Amino acid sequence: MSAKDTTRQTVIVATLLCVVCSVVVSAAAVLLKPLQVANKDLDRKSNILAAAGISDSSKSVDELFTQITTKYVDLETGKFTTDVPAKYDAKKAAKDPQLGQALTKDVDIASIKYQAKVMPVYLVENKDGIEKVILPVHGYGLWSTLYGFLALEGDLNTVVGLGFYSHAETPGLGGEVDNPAWKALWPGKKVYGAEGMEPKLGLIKGSVDPSAPGAEHQIDGLSGATLTANGVTNLVQFWMGKNGYAPFLANLKAGEV
Numbered sequence: 345m346s347a348k349d350t351t352r353q354t355v356i357v358a359t360l361l362c363v364v365c366s367v368v369v370s371a372a373a374v375l376l377k378p379l380q381v382a383n384k385d386l387d388r389k390s391n392i393l394a395a396a397g398i399s400d401s402s403k404s405v406d407e408l409f410t411q412i413t414t415k416y417v418d419l420e421t422g423k424f425t426t427d428v429p430a431k432y433d434a435k436k437a438a439k440d441p442q443l444g445q446a447l448t449k450d451v452d453i454a455s456i457k458y459q460a461k462v463m464p465v466y467l468v469e470n471k472d473g474i475e476k477v478i479l480p481v482h483g484y485g486l487w488s489t490l491y492g493f494l495a496l497e498g499d500l501n502t503v504v505g506l507g508f509y510s511h512a513e514t515p516g517l518g519g520e521v522d523n524p525a526w527k528a529l530w531p532g533k534k535v536y537g538a539e540g541m542e543p544k545l546g547l548i549k550g551s552v553d554p555s556a557p558g559a560e561h562q563i564d565g566l567s568g569a570t571l572t573a574n575g576v577t578n579l580v581q582f583w584m585g586k587n588g589y590a591p592f593l594a595n596l597k598a599g600e601v
């Protein structure tokens with residue numbers, strides 16, 4: 345056995361290898377962090393634009409996003425607030441004792457357990473007022489929490505679009521929430537009826553009969569994926585309801601934000 349084959353030499357080489365590898369991995373994680381943050385932000389902006397039906401291949405996402413104003417809404421009062429920490433993250437805020445709250449089972453129809461008290465909302469405005477409102481929504485499906493945006497027209501009732509940017513439902517089943525053909529069923533649907541701010545929009549089992557009463561509040565179900573479909577209905581009804589954006593939308597309609 346040569347001197348190089350001793351146990352000591354083997355341990356030294358293995359240790360050095362571990363140290364070098366961990367330095368490389370840590371350095372990559374630290375150096376790539378700003379890039380990851382920038383990409384996440386770009387992705388968030390692209391999804392907001394997609395829900396709002398804003399696209400123009402000749403412009404960058406950042407250029408298109410200049411049409412959008414980000415504001416923050418206190419869900420309880422339904423009014424805009426500027427009292428938000430820098431780099432506010434509603435997902436993290438939900439579990440913060442000051443910034444979030446635990447939801448009781450009777451109100452938590454979207455099965456999210458915790459909710460931030462303040463949510464970001466995105467507005468497209470023109471000279472006549474609000475053209476579109478894009479609202480972040482999330483809720484539990486079958487395997488995962490689905491995160492997305494629901495965009496409404498300036499009447500604060502007609503859907504412009506719904507899109508999810510994160511979920512882990514099964515491709516071909518619950519994952520059909522990403523199918524463009526299914527997403528195309530949303531524009532034009534109405535969230536609320538004539539009676540007020542009680543959300544009526546939701547998925548049904550099977551296909552919608554356009555001549556049936558209430559068809560304007562109905563979306564085709566997801567075949568073989570009723571549990572995800574129920575999750576989508578629940579999250580829409582939660583976020584458009586009184587514990588979500590309904591107080592804000594009512595104030596916005598009345599011009600009292």
Ligand SMILES: Cc1cc2nc3c(=O)[nH]c(=O)nc-3n(C[C@H](O)[C@H](O)[C@H](O)COP(=O)(O)O)c2cc1C
Nearest residue numbers: 486513514517518519566567568569570571572573
């Ligand atoms: C491997 C596997 C993955 C599934 N993924 C989903 C899913 O993502 N979403 C869903 O609602 N149902 C999914 N299901 C089916 C559900 O268990 C359940 O049968 C279905 O939601 C009932 O819907 P249906 O009444 O439309 O058939 C999956 C089933 C299996 C075996």
